[in-house]
Amino acid sequence: xxxxxxxxxxxxxxxxxxxxxxxxxxxxxxxxxxxxxxxxxxxxxxxxxxxxxxxxxxxxxxxxxxxxxxxxxxxxxxxxxxxxxxxxxxxxxxxxxxxxxxxxxxxxxxxxxxxxxxxxxxxxxxxxxxxxxxxxxxxxxxxxxxxxxxxxxxxxxxxxxxxxxxxxxxxxxxxxxxxxxxxxxxxxxxxxxxxxxxxxxxxxxxxxxxxxxxxxxxxxxxxxxxxxxxxxxxxxxxxxxxxxxxxxxxxxxxxxxxxxxxxxxxxxxxxxxxxxxxxxxxxxxxxxxxxxxxxxxxxxxx
Amino acid sequence: xxxxxxxxxxxxxxxxxxxxxxxxxxxxxxxxxxxxxxxxxxxxxxxxxxxxxxxxxxxxxxxxxxxxxxxxxxxxxxxxxxxxxxxxxxxxxxxxxxxxxxxxxxxxxxxxxxxxxxxxxxxxxxxxxxxxxxxxxxxxxxxxxxxxxxxxxxxxxxxxxxxxxxxxxxxxxxxxxxxxxxxxxxxxxxxxxxxxxxxxxxxxxxxxxxxxxxxxxxxxxxxxxxxxxxxxxxxxxxxxxxxxxxxxxxxxxxxxxxxxxxxxxxxxxxxxxxxxxxxxxxxxxxxxxxxxxx
Numbered sequence: 001x002x003x004x005x006x007x008x009x010x011x012x013x014x015x016x017x018x019x020x021x022x023x024x025x026x027x028x029x030x031x032x033x034x035x036x037x038x039x040x041x042x043x044x045x046x047x048x049x050x051x052x053x054x055x056x057x058x059x060x061x062x063x064x065x066x067x068x069x070x071x072x073x074x075x076x077x078x079x080x081x082x083x084x085x086x087x088x089x090x091x092x093x094x095x096x097x098x099x100x101x102x103x104x105x106x107x108x109x110x111x112x113x114x115x116x117x118x119x120x121x122x123x124x125x126x127x128x129x130x131x132x133x134x135x136x137x138x139x140x141x142x143x144x145x146x147x148x149x150x151x152x153x154x155x156x157x158x159x160x161x162x163x164x165x166x167x168x169x170x171x172x173x174x175x176x177x178x179x180x181x182x183x184x185x186x187x188x189x190x191x192x193x194x195x196x197x198x199x200x201x202x203x204x205x206x207x208x209x210x211x212x213x214x215x216x217x218x219x220x221x222x223x224x225x226x227x228x229x230x231x232x233x234x235x236x237x238x239x240x241x242x243x244x245x246x247x248x249x250x251x252x253x254x255x256x257x258x259x260x261x262x263x264x265x266x267x268x269x270x271x272x273x274x275x276x277x278x279x280x281x282x283x284x285x286x287x288x289x290x291x292x293x294x295x296x297x298x299x300x301x302x
Numbered sequence: 303x304x305x306x307x308x309x310x311x312x313x314x315x316x317x318x319x320x321x322x323x324x325x326x327x328x329x330x331x332x333x334x335x336x337x338x339x340x341x342x343x344x345x346x347x348x349x350x351x352x353x354x355x356x357x358x359x360x361x362x363x364x365x366x367x368x369x370x371x372x373x374x375x376x377x378x379x380x381x382x383x384x385x386x387x388x389x390x391x392x393x394x395x396x397x398x399x400x401x402x403x404x405x406x407x408x409x410x411x412x413x414x415x416x417x418x419x420x421x422x423x424x425x426x427x428x429x430x431x432x433x434x435x436x437x438x439x440x441x442x443x444x445x446x447x448x449x450x451x452x453x454x455x456x457x458x459x460x461x462x463x464x465x466x467x468x469x470x471x472x473x474x475x476x477x478x479x480x481x482x483x484x485x486x487x488x489x490x491x492x493x494x495x496x497x498x499x500x501x502x503x504x505x506x507x508x509x510x511x512x513x514x515x516x517x518x519x520x521x522x523x524x525x526x527x528x529x530x531x532x533x534x535x536x537x538x539x540x541x542x543x544x545x546x547x548x549x550x551x552x553x554x555x556x557x558x559x560x561x562x563x564x565x566x567x568x569x570x571x572x573x574x575x576x577x578x579x580x581x582x583x584x585x586x587x588x589x590x591x592x593x594x595x596x
Contacts, residue, residue, distance in 0.1 A: 005416050005417060005418065006416065006417070006418035006419065008412070008416065008497050009412040009413075009416035009418045009421075010412075010418070011497075012408040012409060012411060012412035012416075012497055012501070013408070013409050013412045013413070013424075015405050015408070015409075016405045016406060016408070016409035016468065016472060017409075019401075019405060019464055019468060020428070020431060020464075020465075020468060020469070022446075022461075023439075023443070023446075023461060023462060023464045023465040023468075024431045024434065024439065024465045024469075026442065026446065027439035027440075027441075027442030027443040027445075027446055027465075028434070028438060028439050028442060029442065030441065030442030030445055030446070031438055031439055031440070031441045031442040033442075034441050034442070039441075041444075044444075044445050044448075096334075096338075097338055100331070100334065100335055100338065103331070105331075105335075111335060111338075111339055112582070113579050113582065114339045114342050114343050115338065115339065115342045116578060116579065116582060117342055117343060117346060117575055117579075118342055118345075118346075119578070120522070120571070120574050120575045120577075120578035120579075121346065121571050121574070121575070122525065122526040122543070122544055122547075122570065122571065122574070123526060123528065123544075124526070124528055124544040124545075124547050124548050125349075125544075125547060125567040125570065125571050126345070127548075128547060128548070128563050128564070128567055129345050129346065129348070129349045129564070129567060130345065132348075132349070132352065132560050132563070132564065133345060133348060135560075137361075138360070138361045138362075138363070138560075139363075140348060140363050143363040174341070174342075174345065178342070182586055185586075186586060231433050234435070235435035235436065235437065237436070237437065237528070237529050238528040238529065238544075241528075241548075242548050253435075253437075254435060254436070254437040254529075257437045257440070258437055258440065258529070258533070261437075261440060261441055261444075262533055267441050270440075270441065271441045274435070274437045274438045274440060274441065275438065277435050277437065277438060278434070278435055278438035281433060281434075281435050281438075282430070282433075285430055285433045286430075289426065
């Protein structure tokens with residue numbers, strides 16, 4: 001009987017598994033294969049196996065390949081700086097917004113709807129909106145800062161090497177904070193009221209209640225949200241591609257890989273970079289799964 | 303003197319100072335709330351203000367709309383194939399949602415209700431696929447799309463978007479299917495119903511709300527997708543909305559049509575914002591059940 005159930009299960013799963021194998025398994029395998037070849041975009045069929053040359057090779061006494069490419073390491077650093085700063089800010093801001101939304105006040109539904117808006121806006125659209133607001137000559141941000149005398153001449157937010165990463169981070173924080181706020185709010189709503197009442201009876205103030213009661217209780221859920229957001233931030237592409245096109249100061253690993261693949265048509269080299277990013281994210285994902293002992297749907301069918 | 307007063311009316315000094323502190327706290331709370339709402343809403347509001355300006359007015363910063371000039375909106379539909387782009391996005395996103403939901407309903411039933419070897423590993427793999435960096439499959443997918451003759455065709459986008467939506471819909475629907483009462487299925491089995499009947503006749507009706515919110519999130523993901531759309535399409539008439547907005551250019555290379563870009567941005571965002579706001583309760587349920595994509 002159990003065998004019969006298993007056979008039915010596999011039949012029901014077959015279409016999904018075939019499609020996933022076609023759109024995920026196969027392309028991933030080919031990408032890793034291409035990373036070991038000198039494939040060129042114009043003629044993929046003529047790819048020749050070159051071993052690990054795209055990753056690291058020694059030629060004429062110098063090192064070549066993605067691993068020896070300073071621009072790749074620049075992209076790695078950019079990606080990490082971006083992911084760390086923006087996920088930290090989003091978590092903090094998201095938590096503040098969630099705490100605010102948890103309080104009862106007139107117009108709360110309206111405020112919650114307003115806070116959700118940036119999340120609903122396509123990334124490309126938010127990149128363009130921020131690109132326009134941060135425009136060096138006609139942008140609103142420069143206008144505002146000039147009016148309050150914080151700066152005495154307009155700044156080139158998206159072009160200045162010292163400012164462009166900040167611009168990308170601000171736009172990303174604006175767009176994704178609502179997601180963190182939603183997940184934090186969901187976690188907050190699961191905190192039992194008795195715990196908060198007990199803390200109040202014991203005379204704990206708002207901050208101490210939050211620090212010693214609420215925060216420990218929501219930490220696991222918050223941790224999962226941070227992990228998902230971090231994995232998302234590490235593969236950032238759209239926002240950077242549109243807000244600061246071609247800039248080395250903000251180039252992420254995904255932007256680097258696509259530039260090699262498509263703009264320079266060097267599929268072998270670009271695939272090597274993509275594969276490195278994949279292996280890195282896969283390692284992180286597996287690490288997180290093991291660490292958090294995330295057992296999906298444990299106890300199904302009891 | 304003071305001590306005696308305290309002793310006589312212990313709550314008095316506290317009661318005297320509480321309202322002041324509460325008052326400050328309340329003002330602080332309202333100010334914080336207003337600041338957050340302003341930060342959330344203002345950029346989109348400013349895009350709307352900009353979209354209603356043309357010519358030299360664009361290059362003057364206005365915080366309030368001065369005049370309503372709909373020229374940019376007419377221009378994106380007249381000078382650019384923006385209507386076609388919207389239609390492309392709608393067709394692709396709808397097809398992807400239908401395919402993803404159709405496939406994941408049966409998969410979710412098997413994963414949630416059937417015991418078999420390797421189920422845990424399978425679920426982990428499906429969750430893992432949703433963590434793939436998109437660029438990691440880009441060259442392989444490019445070859446596949448071209449090999450199937452789908453390059454610069456909407457079919458190529460429909461196929462490639464499944465990698466974004468399918469793991470997510472399977473995962474979320476599995477979570478929701480688990481919550482359905484076992485009795486529902488047992489009664490159907492006694493009546494001699496087969497697995498497909500159970501999935502589509504018995505489980506689908508109670509799952510419908512969950513399927514709608516999951517489908518909506520998948521729709522938003524497909525509507526917003528950029529990397530595949532940018533790489534697998536070549537001509538204006540096959541582009542989806544995000545690519546069209548990202549690549550919109552003016553009459554000359556020195557002119558950036560910010561008014562038109564903002565008009566296009568507002569035009570594609572308003573429907574999504576309306577959808578999200580009207581379904582916000584369910585979206586939160588779907589997100590927390592899946593917690594997969596941002």
